[in-house]
Amino acid sequence: MPEANELDRLRRKSMRVGIVDAALPNRKVRTAAGVVLALSLCLPLGSPGWAQNYPTAPMRIISPYPPGGGTDILGRAIGLKLTERFGQPVVVENRGGANGTIGAGIAAKAPPDGHTMLLVAAGYAAGSSLYKNLPYDQTRDLTAVSHLASGPLVLVVHPSLPVRSVKELVALAKARPGELNVGSSGIGSLPHLSAELFGSMNGIKLVHIPYKGPGAALIDVLGGQVPVYFMNILGSLPLVKAGKLRALGVTSSERSPIAPDLPTIAETGLPGFDMTNWYGMMVPGATPRDVIGKLQQEVTRILALPELKDLLAAGGMTVVASTAAQFTEFLASETAKYARIIQIAGVKPEQ
Numbered sequence: 413m414p415e416a417n418e419l420d421r422l423r424r425k426s427m428r429v430g431i432v433d434a435a436l437p438n439r440k441v442r443t444a445a446g447v448v449l450a451l452s453l454c455l456p457l458g459s460p461g462w463a464q465n466y467p468t469a470p471m472r473i474i475s476p477y478p479p480g481g482g483t484d485i486l487g488r489a490i491g492l493k494l495t496e497r498f499g500q501p502v503v504v505e506n507r508g509g510a511n512g513t514i515g516a517g518i519a520a521k522a523p524p525d526g527h528t529m530l531l532v533a534a535g536y537a538a539g540s541s542l543y544k545n546l547p548y549d550q551t552r553d554l555t556a557v558s559h560l561a562s563g564p565l566v567l568v569v570h571p572s573l574p575v576r577s578v579k580e581l582v583a584l585a586k587a588r589p590g591e592l593n594v595g596s597s598g599i600g601s602l603p604h605l606s607a608e609l610f611g612s613m614n615g616i617k618l619v620h621i622p623y624k625g626p627g628a629a630l631i632d633v634l635g636g637q638v639p640v641y642f643m644n645i646l647g648s649l650p651l652v653k654a655g656k657l658r659a660l661g662v663t664s665s666e667r668s669p670i671a672p673d674l675p676t677i678a679e680t681g682l683p684g685f686d687m688t689n690w691y692g693m694m695v696p697g698a699t700p701r702d703v704i705g706k707l708q709q710e711v712t713r714i715l716a717l718p719e720l721k722d723l724l725a726a727g728g729m730t731v732v733a734s735t736a737a738q739f740t741e742f743l744a745s746e747t748a749k750y751a752r753i754i755q756i757a758g759v760k761p762e763q
Contacts, residue, residue, distance in 0.1 A: 476515025517547035564664035
């Protein structure tokens with residue numbers, strides 16, 4: 413029988429490292445270390461079978477933000493392709509709140525079998541610095557699958573502000589210390605952290621005005637009450653074209669493909685400035701490595717599809733599609749960077 417042949421093969425493999433099955437009484441177990449080594453050799457044999465059969469049930473992608481945002485759009489696009497590939501339905505669940513930590517906490521407590529995925533954005537890396545009591549451990553309870561995409565914000569000002577470049581904005585802020593307001597979609601959000609990094613690197617102080625979401629912030633930016641704002645590139649370009657806002661530069665280290673004439677902040681006199689909006693995929697921390705590998709391969713294949721590239725490009729994003737190890741390293745770097753910015757800004761962690 414195939415099962416018997418496989419068992420015999422495993423027994424022979426075990427004996428080569430000094431372990432014998434209890435069914436072979438005439439052999440001796442040579443060392444405890446041999447037992448451990450043999451088990452370590454045998455266990456991975458079951459892993460490919462696990463990944464080969466995965467997925468075995470409906471899947472879900474948790475988007476920890478309200479519907480309609482970047483994570484929601486990206487999650488639905490990836491979910492559709494995973495459904496086509498795996499033959500299992502993939503549902504996107506929007507679990508917004510607390511800067512993405514509510515949805516992340518739900519994903520962290522899900523069964524670690526690869527059937528629950530979490531999409532994260534840049535704010536995820538700030539969580540451990542903003543909240544004292546996160547409902548999960550970022551390095552233990554969640555693990556990386558892939559960095560998906562990234563794109564810049566745009567530094568915009570109201571047309572009433574007499575500046576047409578980053579250098580002119582810095583000069584005005586130095587001439588009027590503590591007078592220029594900068595809006596954001598909330599404390600710890602990417603626009604907030606971008607403003608704090610911009611101020612610290614230039615030696616200026618912009619007065620931070622947080623709002624409950626980008627929509628509320630934009631109303632006052634367009635009204636001129638808050639003349640400086642780091643804004644989503646896709647939403648900013650029509651307003652810039654209509655003359656309602658003036659764009660000074662993008663926050664990424666390279667120019668954006670959808671606005672190639674717009675300089676980076678780094679090239680306008682602030683070398684090293686780099687703040688990008690990015691998206692990635694995570695799964696519960698104890699998810700088997702081979703399942704993560706299979707999921708990462710499928711996600712990479714999906715992101716290489718022309719329609720996915722076009723979808724991201726339309727939103728000012730570019731495909732990254734990293735390995736799990738690369739995304740883990742990236743997360744550690746971003747977490748450390750955001751921690752430094754939050755410390756400089758004097759933001760106290762919430763309970």
